[in-house]
Amino acid sequence: GAGVSQTPSNKVTEKGKYVELRCDPISGHTALYWYRQSLGQGPEFLIYFQGTGAADDSGLPNDRFFAVRPEGSVSTLKIQRTERGDSAVYLCASSLAGRLVGELFFGEGSRLTVL
């Protein structure tokens, strides 16, 4: 597609529920990143994929968070047993392999609200 696509754009759920957020990167981009952004803060790194594998998942806050990218394109961020503190905008970004890491292309994010 023309840009990074994220769905849903908004998700409201109840505490304890399971949530999936989807990211469709720019075609041909092998690197994919997930960030989380709370109100008034900068984006916080969660996980980075190079192809199908998670090259760096050190930003995932705990084992309730998991992300996959089975075919090296679309990625899904999964959050189990959601908590109110998980409420944030979840941003996905992609970039070309071999390009400067600084040139990340972000989607518009998925706003998660946990009641």
Added chain:
Amino acid sequence: LAKTTQPISMDSYEGQEVNITCSHNNIATNDYITWYQQFPSQGPRFIIQGYKTKVTNEVASLFIPADRKSSTLSLPRVSLSDTAVYYCLVGLSRSGSARQLTFGSGTQLTVLP
């Protein structure tokens, strides 16, 4: 990870040049300096990246002194649409080093008519 320090907010008027300075005292030899712009309800957008001296593109200039402990993003003749949060990041430029790209709290630039 190199930590960055930026002003929390800045105000300017339309048509003026705006300079936003970022401090990164512990920048590493291989680190590049990257600036992003973010509008409300949108993801950050890459503006410019540099290693040393001066880099210019169609929207901004980036000035980096010889010691590289700071950098200045220069926006010429700003308009109301330049109102946004601007982030300075430092980190490795090679693929596989995304963990090094850490966003701080950014600088809220408000352009007034």
